[in-house]
Amino acid sequence: MSSTSPTAGTDSEPAVSVRDVTKSYGGRRAVDGVSLDVRRGEFFGLLGPNGAGKSTLVEIMEGLRQADSGEVAVFGESPWPRNTGLLPRMGVQTQSSAFFVRLTVHEHLRTVAALFGADRAAVDSTLEAVGLGDRHDVRVDSLSGGQRQRLAIASALVHGPELIFLDEPTAALDPAGRRDLWEVLRGLKARGRTIVYTTHHLDEAEALCDRVGILVSGRLVVTDEPQRLIGTFGSGSRLLVPLGRIDEERAAALPGVDSVSVQGGHLVLETRATGRVLAALDPLTGLDGVQTRTPSLEDVYLDITTRQTDAPLASNNQEQQA
Template identity: 75%
Template sequence: MSEVQAMPTTPGEAAAPAPAVHVRHVSKRYGERQALDDVSLEIGRGEFFGLLGPNGAGKSTLVEIMEGLRRADSGTVAVFGESPWPRNTALLPRVGIQTQSSAFFVRQRAHEHLRTVAALYGAPRSAVDATLEAVGLTEQRDIQVESLSGGQRQRLAIASALVHGPELIFLDEPTAALDPQARRDLWEVLRGLKAQGRTIVYTTHHLDEAEALCDRIAILVDGTVAVTDTPHNLVGGFKAATRLMLPLGRLGEDEAAAIPGVDRVTVQGGSLVLETREAGRVLSAVDKLTGLDGVQTRTAGLEDVYLDLTARLTRSAHTPRRNADTTEHQP
């Protein structure tokens, strides 16, 4: 088992600042469970980076290793060029952390809790009210932490990660318990932080959100990074079918299936759904047959890419391995 060490700095490279986070060949096992298997990634300063993946994929484990809350079995992690493990006090003021199960001073009122956290980091008291305001907790400032609702506690956890103005912010599913408006409000807070040049590393199961916020995302499946790219490239490179939805009764199923370029026709929720990879051609055929009034189109988004990728990789991971000495092969 090797220690997680800071990357050595090469003489003469001082002009180029180290990336916010550099993870190289990190593996982590809990007993029989290989939670992370040779994960490498680099997160640039000022980047908004999203970690996606199914439950149990290893996102929290990876984030906690970056944060210095967990130790990797092997591999190296550097945060601003320094190892976060063992506990690196020089990094603490520069990093903000919201974990998936945050700890609170439950007997304190919301603003007291945040004041305590701010004091730990030497942040000014003025930051407390501003941060409560930013996460929409001004009205709850005098409520005891244990009496806050689930979403309000989550906001307080986020506030605790932000109050000392860190350069690098780790948020593990920050929007999980938030109502739709609070989620949008947090997006604005995070966009504001990014605009100030801060680096944000966060996990989410909301694909629409990752697509709206992240500069780049990594999709983790079974402890390995399946892909890292911009949402734009991921969606653009995914040759998914476009779905055209027609109000029922406008076109028969057989008639629709006969249109050149239509791959599949189904009836779903009051619509006749035509799947095609030649949307322009099919739309103009539909226009000629029935007109385009009320026709809706839906193109692939990050969610389609994610579902396709994770289903394929999870399936292949669960395909039984054959012995090397057999001549059988998988179709």
């Protein structure tokens, strides 16, 4: 990766500002009145179910799609119509990144780097960083899905952009590859880069993001720091009881149980009175194998997205109030 420094001088201005943006495809509204600021140096995660509008919103920020209405500014400038002045400052990995498939990995990245005037050292270090250091001479059309994804990420990073957009960058990576990429992303953040990324991995968003925004049916229903979201919406704890010990109806009737669901091999009892529920469970099922879990971002996300709410939720959501 090259070592372009983030531009100084206008640090108080957000890296990306989105105001009341809408976008429809035919009669279907994919993005519905979204307002949002991504601060400089921030690691921002856009979360939401399939079809919620994440990619559409990110592509509007990138200048790859035109919004129907609303305003977008990247470093204070409109990314649409195509703003070539912004291109060297942005790195973009999409879900359908294009490759020069007949070139080798190294030739491909050299070609991308040349478009931005990045040098050969940047090509080598970026391939090393994304775990393709030993794949220089492999043709792109011979790469596995996960290796292509790494190359797409390398193509977004090779010119050392200040603002990096990554659309589900870890989707095709194996567990070790995901963890390696986390370190690459943490390193970029430590060097002051701004990162906007989408993911369905909630553990990852919780571990990496300064703030997350949750989109549901095109609307940004909440924006906040992961730990604050958990604090605001994740009250109580969850008791995981192995399936078969007690039926759902009986568990729901126990004193102190707020709700019951089945997840994996467990009956999950939500409660704000853990001791009381454990005391009630003990004579019925015994406590062997019963686990207690405090809420995670995933719990909060599932709770928020399954409410199918139309109204913004009350949290530290300045954007919605702006």
